[in-house]
Amino acid sequence: MTQLSAAQNAQSTTTASDANRALYGGKTNRRVTVRDIGLAKERGEKWPMLTAYDAMTASVFDEAGIPVILVGDSAGNCHLGYDTTVPVTLDEMTMLASAVVRGTKRSLIVADLPFGSYQEGPVQALRSATRLVKEAGAGAVKLEGGERSHEQIRLLVESGIPVMAHIGLTPQSVNAMGYRVQGRGEEAAQQMLRDAKAVQDAGAFAVVLELVPAELAAEVTRTLHIPTVGIGAGAETDAQVLVWTDALGLTPGRVPKFVKKYADLRTVMTDAVRDFAQDVVGGTFPSEEHSVH
Numbered sequence: 001m002t003q004l005s006a007a008q009n010a011q012s013t014t015t016a017s018d019a020n021r022a023l024y025g026g027k028t029n030r031r032v033t034v035r036d037i038g039l040a041k042e043r044g045e046k047w048p049m050l051t052a053y054d055a056m057t058a059s060v061f062d063e064a065g066i067p068v069i070l071v072g073d074s075a076g077n078c079h080l081g082y083d084t085t086v087p088v089t090l091d092e093m094t095m096l097a098s099a100v101v102r103g104t105k106r107s108l109i110v111a112d113l114p115f116g117s118y119q120e121g122p123v124q125a126l127r128s129a130t131r132l133v134k135e136a137g138a139g140a141v142k143l144e145g146g147e148r149s150h151e152q153i154r155l156l157v158e159s160g161i162p163v164m165a166h167i168g169l170t171p172q173s174v175n176a177m178g179y180r181v182q183g184r185g186e187e188a189a190q191q192m193l194r195d196a197k198a199v200q201d202a203g204a205f206a207v208v209l210e211l212v213p214a215e216l217a218a219e220v221t222r223t224l225h226i227p228t229v230g231i232g233a234g235a236e237t238d239a240q241v242l243v244w245t246d247a248l249g250l251t252p253g254r255v256p257k258f259v260k261k262y263a264d265l266r267t268v269m270t271d272a273v274r275d276f277a278q279d280v281v282g283g284t285f286p287s288e289e290h291s292v293h
């Protein structure tokens with residue numbers, strides 16, 4: 001199985017043995033579904049999510065058993081060379097999501113709705129999300145906003161498109177809110193709880209909490225029956241997501257405090273590229289071993 005539409009994903013039945021299979025480490029021969037994600041919360045199981053923007057990188061994560069891959073609009077900064085996520089277009093997201101779907105067999109693929117593709121209202125959101133599930137083959141979409149996006153979420157879910165919500169720091173609003181911790185202080189914390197409940201009530205199957213104080217993220221996680229996916233939101237969320245170029249050390253310069261670097265790919269790649277260049281300049285590549293006659 002190489003591709004499942006969102007509708008197939010949402011409808012695929014889960015057998016009794018699937019219901020007890022861990023999201024990470026309990027491999028099945030089918031794609032992870034949003035139902036599997038809900039069952040993981042019931043079991044109290046934590047799970048990892050990574051971003052990916054191309055088929056080959058996604059295939060590594062898929063083979064490593066990452067159950068959910070996010071084709072994030074962080075592609076703007078990490079893949080397309082923009083300064084923020086704001087310029088990313090729906091055409092670009094559709095192209096990147098298609099590649100990630102093609103490169104994977106088992107992970108649930110969640111594709112971001114980019115800035116400007118859903119803010120006008122539910123009908124625009126449905127039109128945009130339909131491209132991501134129909135053209136790209138994504139199993140679910142993600143959009144930013146709590147109470148302000150609940151109508152969009154409701155229509156997508158009613159139309160058979162699973163939605164992951166995203167509250168706290170919402171990078172598409174960088175021009176209005178900057179990159180600051182969200183939910184500090186009683187008033188802001190109460191608003192965060194209202195936003196979390198609004199997206200759950202609208203039918204979201206999970207919600208990303210970005211840059212939220214750990215204590216508040218823990219309270220949101222206890223309050224909701226859908227899973228929370230933390231990024232810079234402490235250890236108590238149901239899942240954790242990192243931008244892959246940050247986590248594997250490809251991002252140049254400083255990364256946010258909440259990022260743990262699991263590799264230093266930038267150094268590995270730079271050293272390898274310099275070795276190649278030296279071999280070419282010195283005439284040692286190609287050698288006989290790498291030549292045909």
Ligand code: KIV
Pocket residue numbers: 051070071072073074075112166208210231241243
């Ligand atoms: O676009 C993205 O990568 C995201 C994650 C930071 C959650 O939204």
